[in-house]
Amino acid sequence: xxxxxxxxxxLKIEVDGAPWVITDFDFCKPGKGTALYRCKMKNMxxxxxxxxxxxxxxxxxxxxLSEQEVHYSxxxxxHYIFSDSETYEEVRISEKELGKNKxxxxxxxxxxxxxxxxxxxxITLPTFIEKEIVATEPGARGDTATNVVKPxxxxxxYEINVPIxxxxxxVIKIDTRTRAxxxxxxxx
Numbered sequence: 001x002x003x004x005x006x007x008x009x010x011l012k013i014e015v016d017g018a019p020w021v022i023t024d025f026d027f028c029k030p031g032k033g034t035a036l037y038r039c040k041m042k043n044m045x046x047x048x049x050x051x052x053x054x055x056x057x058x059x060x061x062x063x064x065l066s067e068q069e070v071h072y073s074x075x076x077x078x079h080y081i082f083s084d085s086e087t088y089e090e091v092r093i094s095e096k097e098l099g100k101n102k103x104x105x106x107x108x109x110x111x112x113x114x115x116x117x118x119x120x121x122x123i124t125l126p127t128f129i130e131k132e133i134v135a136t137e138p139g140a141r142g143d144t145a146t147n148v149v150k151p152x153x154x155x156x157x158y159e160i161n162v163p164i165x166x167x168x169x170x171v172i173k174i175d176t177r178t179r180a181x182x183x184x185x186x187x188x
Contacts, residue, residue, distance in 0.1 A: 002062055004037045004054040012044070014061035015052070019044040019116050044114075045121050068113045072105045082111065093120055103158035104129055104176045125176040130185050131155055132171050139164030149181075 002013060009025045024040035037054040054060065070082035070091055080098055082091045091113065095102060097120065106129055114122040136152035149161040154174070162172060162181045169188025172181055 002060040004056050004058050004060065007037050007039060007054065007060070012063055012065055013041075014063040015041070018046075019063040019065060019121070020050075023049070044116070064117055066115045068115060070111050070113050072107065072109045072111060074107075080105065082113065085110070091120060093123065097121075098123065100158070100179065101125055101176070103154070103156040104131075104174065104179070105156075106130075127176060128173050128182065129176055130171050130173055133162070133166060133168055133188075136162065136166060136168055138167070 002011070007013075007022060007025060009022055011022045013020055013022065020041040020043055022039050023042050026038040028036045028038060030036070035056050037056070039052050039054065040049060041052060042049050068091075069085040071085060073081045073083050073090070075081070076092075078095045079092045080095070080102065082093065083089070084091065093113075101123060104125055106126075109126050109129070111126070112124040113120050114124070131154040133152045134155050137150055139150065148164050150164055150166075151159050152162045152166060153159050154172075158179075160174065160179065160181055166172065166181075166184060167188055170184055171186040173183050173185050174180065175182050
């Protein structure tokens, strides 16, 4: 159990039987009365948000969270199969649970799986990955204004904005947290 004084941004707590992460935190001590801890929270399963205020004497639940290192293995229908790094036990994650992260999976990539009550709820991919460009418009010659971008499709089918000098066949580095272009790795 956490006490209200333990609350801070990024802390994972349990409210009404579900895991929540505190996204914003404010301590308020009015002139009269007790202190208040105001929190903005995001549900880790459904993604909805809520505001809640706690008094210093309140107790907050600690969620049953664990983290597991897994390697991406393969796709089977609408499920993506990951294997545990130590036990080689398979973990199945549906396409719906994976969301847009499915476009940034690469074979044998080390990922971190967050598990709540023996059910995977969040996957963290490697921070940077390399993908090949399979479709894009040619860049207009002479258009050298700063930060000119164009849409390009990577080999997994995701569309990303890239600088105009990127061509089909180029390999680029992508930040999986922001899903944005970082740099060109290899020229076609």
